[in-house]
Amino acid sequence: MSRILFVCLGNICRSPLAEAAFRREVELAGLEVEVDSAGTGDWHIGKPPDPRAVDVAAKNGVAITNLRARQLAETDFTAFTHIFAMDHENLENIRAAMPGDATAQVSLLLDMVPGREGEAVADPYFGDDEGFALTWADVSEAAKALVWHLQRGG
Ligand code: 4NP
Helix, strand or coil, X not given: CCEEEEEECCCCCHHHHHHHHHHHHHHHHCCCCEEEEEECCCCCCCCCCXXXXXXXXXXXXXXXXXXXXXXXXCCHHHHCCEEEECCHHHHHHHHHHCCCCXXXXXXXXXXXXXXXXXXXXXXXXXXXXXXHHHHHHHHHHHHHHHHHHHHCCC
């Protein structure tokens, strides 16, 4: 079974939305996949998602109010089969934290989307609602592509 971890900086905007969008696609596809999210930073540990993320998820039919931020842990590198970074800074920080016995595949989330390899899911935190709508569009597109990928053997 695939075990997927989505990682951003704070774990209150992008990765909870990626987690929510992917959970929905997994359910629609009838797959059995373990899903979680985390942040590379520690500022928001224990906090619920940003209200703007809650709003955009709710507008798209997904409730994320129950999620709580946590920080990426060393054990995640063996507990998960895939770790997806939202942007290049996250990717660098994840790679820097990777222990020697890591088994997870680490990559950018948008690498899953044909034609968008190497692109980042932009940080919406210091922006407005439009930024969050764009985040939702990006993570939804990636979630569909990731399900397609997993259905073909991961
Ligand atoms: P996220 O967004 O990484 O998508 O959860 C951010 C959340 C908090 C901060 C930056 C980005 N911050 O600077 O506190």
